Each structure stands twice: as structure tokens, then as C-alpha cells.
Amino acid sequence: MTSRLYRDRGIVLRTYKSGEADRVVVFLTENNGKVRSIAKGVRKTRSKFGGRLEPLSLLDVQFHRGRDLDIVNQVETVDSTHNVFGDLDSMTEAIAVLEAVDQLVPDREPVPHMFRMLVGARRTLLTRPSPLVVPAFLWKLLASEGVHPVLDRCSVCDEVPEAGAEFGTFDVRHGGVTCSACRAGIPVSRAALDLMREVLGGGLGDALDRAFHPEGQTLDDPVINEVSGLATKAFEHHVERRLRSVSIFERHDPGS
């Protein structure tokens, strides 16, 4: 008989109350994908690990496999860097990152590359938070899903801009910039396209360094706002399309 116990590292995506004293905890784990679990009794008395089960916590967890929800047996803190949840801006950003992962990852499908990306984003949120963290993470996430934005030619007709020029519109339905003849999408600046190229082309660390201001966050950078707006739209479009394709697939499932 196989053991129903297993260990994995995981980041808490979200938690919610259950019953009198329990808490449901959704993790993204390194090897078991997204795991829904229940931590029993953690809201009653002084639980030995209740306080560690906060969103964004990186933990080493022992689970007991259950029918619906797994049971959290033991919890050890892997990285005790203090959570950002005192800082309102960082909190909003952390929740946006965690929600994106939660929306994208199906239950129990191992996605170790996404776990690594989330560990990286977590570290950035804790050490050099900025308004660039969420959009950069969303673009990286989309690229890892095979949805890399088309930036060097028209995403509708494949036309290439003249040397030194850029197309000035971006259409999330087509996943990239569009030429003046195709006239689709919303305006995008050259600076925003450059920043997206940098984030997606190996310059992420430098871009995050520049966006980070130790004295406090700057929330009104127009270029970052532009990249952020596009990232949110592209991500929503992708999630919606995936949900739709899943529901079509389920409708045609001959077993049902």
C-alpha cells in the first residue's frame, strides 16, 4: 500500500476559513502543482503553525493525501524573510501575482517552472518591490505558456516596420503590435515596447533594479503603467480563452 504522506515545498496562494477552527490553504508546490489542503484547528487556541500559513509564505509542508482536500500535517518555514503584508502597495502586488498563478494553474498538475518563477517573484516582492513586478511576472508567465507577445512585426499581417520605426498599436486578441493598415488594438509607446523587450529578453533583473526605489515606491511611471495595462489585458484574454477551450472540451467529452 502506498503511503498517503508526502512532503513538498510550497508557496501559499490563498487561504480561507472553514468551519469553526480550520483553514483551507491553497499552495503552489514544487512537485505536486497546485494543492488544496486543510489545516485543522489552526484558528483555535495557539496553533503550532497557524501563523505561518499566510499568503506568500514559502514553506516545507508534510501533507496527508485526502479525497478532496489534503491535510496539512507539518509546516516548516523555508525562508523566513518577513512578509510584505505591512506595506499596502506590496500587498496589492503580491496578491496580484498569487491570483494570477491560482487562475492559471490547474489542480495537481506539476508545473515546477512556474514554481521557480513564483519563488523569484516572491523574492523580488520582498527585496525590491516596484510597480514593474506584477506586469513583468505576467509577461513572463504568458511567455512560459507559449504566448510570447509579437513585437517585431504586425501580429495580424506579418508586415515588418521600416528600419528604425515601430508600430504604434497593440492588440491583445492578436497578441502583439499591429501596423497602420490593420489598425487594431490600442496605442502603445516605443518606450513601453522597449521595456517589454527588455523584460522578456533577459534584461529583467536590470529593469527591476531601475524600477525599485529604496525610499518608497513610485506608482506613476507612465511607461510601467502602459506595460502593466497591456499585461493585465493580455493575461485576462489568455485565461478567458483557456477557460472557454476547457469548457468546450468538457461539453464534448463522450464520457459525460
Ligand SMILES: [Zn+2]
Ligand atoms: Zn498589419
